[in-house]
Amino acid sequence: MTRVRANLGVHLGVWGVLITAAAGGCSDDIVVAEDSVGDPSTESESESGTQTETGSEGDTDTDTDTSSETGSQSCDAPAEELDFALVGALSPAEGCDDFSFTGQFIQGGAGLYYLDACPCDKQCLIPDPYTLTIELPDAAPYPQIPDCPQIHFRRDPDSCAPASLVIADLDDGERPLWLAAREDQAPEDMPALTVAPVDPTACPDKQQFALEFSADADSTVVSQGEAGSLSIEGETWSMYDYASMQTEDGPVFAWLGAR
Incomplete structure (x- = not known):
C-alpha cells in the first residue's frame, strides 16, 4: 500500500487550564x-x-x-494539566463540534503528529492535512500513532474546550490504544471503560476525589498524582490520574490511559 506524504505547516496553540483556588477564613x-x-x-x-x-x-x-471528616484523599496531592486538539479542514481550531478522523499517519511524535485524511488504501492527489497536538505532564506516556489511525476528538458542548481524545488502530480492528480526558467520565468512544469519582474528601479550598476505573470484572482506584493498572478486554492498560477535584471555579479532571 502506497502512502502520500505531505509537508505540513499547521501549528496549533494549545489551551491550558487555569485552576484558581480560594481559601476560606474562620473567626474565633x-x-x-x-x-x-x-x-x-x-x-x-x-x-x-x-x-x-x-x-x-x-x-x-x-x-x-x-x-x-470525610474521605481519605490527600489535600496536598499535586494536580497537573493535559491538553489536546485535532485541527484540519473539518475540525477548525475555533470549532465546537466533535470530530472523528480516519486516514494516514505521516510523521511526528512526542505530542505533535501530522496526518492526512486520505484513506489508507487510496492514493490521493490532493493532500487533506490534519495536525494532532497533545500536551501532557512530564514523563507522561505519549501515544505511538499507528499507520492507519482512527481518532475521536470530542469537545465540551458548553465551553467548546477539548473533552476527550481516543486513538485506535484501523489495522487492528479499530481497537483503542490510547485515550485522554478532561471530564469525570469515560469517553463514549471507549464503551468498555467506566470512570467515576470516588472517596470525596473535604479540603479547605476544594473537594478532592480519587478516580475508579472499571472494565469487565476488573477495577482500580487511582488517587490524584498516581497511576494504576487495569485489564480492558484482555489488554493491560496503565491509568493515570493527574487531576480529580471540585474547586470553587468548577470541576477539574485530567486523566489518561495507555496500553
Missing part, C-alpha cells in the same frame, strides 16, 4: 463572663454554671469537627 468565638456581686454561695454557683457552659461548648465543637 469570644466568651465574656460577668463578675457576680453577692454572697460566696452565689459566686460559687455562678462559677459552677460558667464551667458547665464552657464544657458544653467544647463538646459541640468536638462533634462538629468529627462530622466534617
Whole structure:
C-alpha cells in the first residue's frame, strides 16, 4: 500500500487550564463572663454554671469537627494539566463540534503528529492535512500513532474546550490504544471503560476525589498524582490520574490511559 506524504505547516496553540483556588477564613468565638456581686454561695454557683457552659461548648465543637471528616484523599496531592486538539479542514481550531478522523499517519511524535485524511488504501492527489497536538505532564506516556489511525476528538458542548481524545488502530480492528480526558467520565468512544469519582474528601479550598476505573470484572482506584493498572478486554492498560477535584471555579479532571 502506497502512502502520500505531505509537508505540513499547521501549528496549533494549545489551551491550558487555569485552576484558581480560594481559601476560606474562620473567626474565633469570644466568651465574656460577668463578675457576680453577692454572697460566696452565689459566686460559687455562678462559677459552677460558667464551667458547665464552657464544657458544653467544647463538646459541640468536638462533634462538629468529627462530622466534617470525610474521605481519605490527600489535600496536598499535586494536580497537573493535559491538553489536546485535532485541527484540519473539518475540525477548525475555533470549532465546537466533535470530530472523528480516519486516514494516514505521516510523521511526528512526542505530542505533535501530522496526518492526512486520505484513506489508507487510496492514493490521493490532493493532500487533506490534519495536525494532532497533545500536551501532557512530564514523563507522561505519549501515544505511538499507528499507520492507519482512527481518532475521536470530542469537545465540551458548553465551553467548546477539548473533552476527550481516543486513538485506535484501523489495522487492528479499530481497537483503542490510547485515550485522554478532561471530564469525570469515560469517553463514549471507549464503551468498555467506566470512570467515576470516588472517596470525596473535604479540603479547605476544594473537594478532592480519587478516580475508579472499571472494565469487565476488573477495577482500580487511582488517587490524584498516581497511576494504576487495569485489564480492558484482555489488554493491560496503565491509568493515570493527574487531576480529580471540585474547586470553587468548577470541576477539574485530567486523566489518561495507555496500553
